[in-house]
Amino acid sequence: MKSWIFFCLLFWLSPLTAKQQDVEKEDNDFAEFEDEEEFVVEPSSEKSRSADGDNDKQTNKEGAEPVTEDVEEDESTVETEDEEFEHFIDEDEFEGFEKEKSQAAKPKDGQPELKMADVPVHLRTNWDSFYVEILMLAGLGVYFLNFLQGKSKNHKLAQSWLNAHRDILEQNFSIVGDDGTSKDAASGTLMKESENVYALWCSGRTCVEGMLVELKFLKRQDLISSISNMLKPSSDQIVIQVDLDQKVMDKFVFAIVQKKSCSKLHKELLDLNQFTEKKNVDKKLDIPGSFQVLSEIMEATTAVLDKKVCQVLQKYESSVEYIHFSDQYAGIKSTDDGQPSKMPDVKPVLMFVFNVPGKGKSKPSDMDSMKPLLQMVFHCIDKISRLQLSREAKQKAEKNRQRAEEEYERLTHSQRQEAAQLRREEKRRAEKERLLNEEDPDKARKLEERENRRELKRKQPKMKMMKVQG
Incomplete structure (x- = not known):
């Protein structure tokens, strides 16, 4: 009799244990991330909380081992700055990004590698450049x-x-x-x-x-x-x-x-x-x-x-x-x-x-x-x-001053003679140019004869006429 009761209880509890194992498997889906870091799951709504509570009650009614969680309903989790941008450093999310970045940074064939110059930030470190000023x-x-x-x-x-x-x-x-x-x-x-x-x-x-x-x-x-x-x-x-x-x-x-x-x-x-x-x-x-x-x-x-x-x-x-x-x-x-x-x-x-x-x-x-x-x-x-x-x-x-005046007069006389000579030369040059530019041959011949007579007259020695009383 006892053995029969034992087999009945075993037959009745077997589906409950199978269902409890399935629930435990679902709860342990994120177990692989627990070794790296802790996640804080914020309940999305009151409905999700009630659903979880119903599941817990159901499992308790069926006789399975209860799964307790220390989650307080009245407390709200605060995400820090590190947690907010945590997904940017996820290796699975940006897989192969560092490799592509390093390949893009390499210069192409035939192009020089660009290097950034080190520009000083503060002026006080460069007083050597202002010695001249x-x-x-x-x-x-x-x-x-x-x-x-x-x-x-x-x-x-x-x-x-x-x-x-x-x-x-x-x-x-x-x-x-x-x-x-x-x-x-x-x-x-x-x-x-x-x-x-x-x-x-x-x-x-x-x-x-x-x-x-x-x-x-x-x-x-x-x-x-x-x-x-x-x-x-x-x-x-x-x-x-x-x-x-x-x-x-x-x-x-x-x-x-x-x-x-x-x-x-x-x-x-x-x-x-x-x-x-x-x-x-x-x-x-x-x-x-x-x-x-x-x-x-x-x-x-x-x-x-x-x-x-x-x-x-x-x-x-x-x-x-x-x-x-x-x-x-x-x-x-x-x-x-x-x-x-x-x-x-x-x-x-x-x-x-x-x-x-x-x-x-x-x-x-x-x-x-x-x-x-x-x-x-x-x-x-x-x-x-x-x-x-x-x-x-x-x-x-008085003699010294007269001599000085005569010296000035002699100098001025020579200057006047030079000026007159220059004027004569300029006039003679103008006559020759007019003779060369004359188109009429008869008129040009007459001008040339007149100029020759002037030259002969100029070259003749000057003679003075003196009256002799008989």
């Missing part, structure tokens, strides 16, 4: 600073010279520093011609039309000039030009110059070149050996170089560049190759050129030490206005 900016900065400093120093030197000599100028002139821009005369104006050149015009004195003072400083505002001055030092200069009234000064030309610049000045200035010669000065005058005298009339030279002037030259030997007195002052000689066609305009002028102490390293305090030089200028003006040469000296000076 950095040096240029630094050079511009140095040039600008030197310009400001040099400009300021030249202005200070000019103002210090005017302040130091203002009293002497106002004592000798009624107007000091007139700029000429206004109708009414003004005083105390220092005209700025450039960053290193200043001018001062003075007028209102007997025997003097005017006096121009030029302060020619070094080009301290220019960096290149500053460097050249360091290598070859030079001095600032004060140039004083005194224009005298006509017939105030006797006729003579005189200059005392530093020997190092005597030859150059003698060639450049027209009046010195025409009228003066290098002469030795009397040893009694006590003039330093660094000076050379250019004189036309020795009487005028000894009269100008009196005791007071010689003392100033002795004391300020390095400060005096040259002193030039001339009634035939015409400026610098023309550099043109052609000869002058007329006499140059001349006027009586006294020129003084002084070097500022310091040899390029001048200070505003050095301007006070140049007061005796300006006092010597006014002493020479009074000396020249009172100077009267002897009769022989005046005759010699």
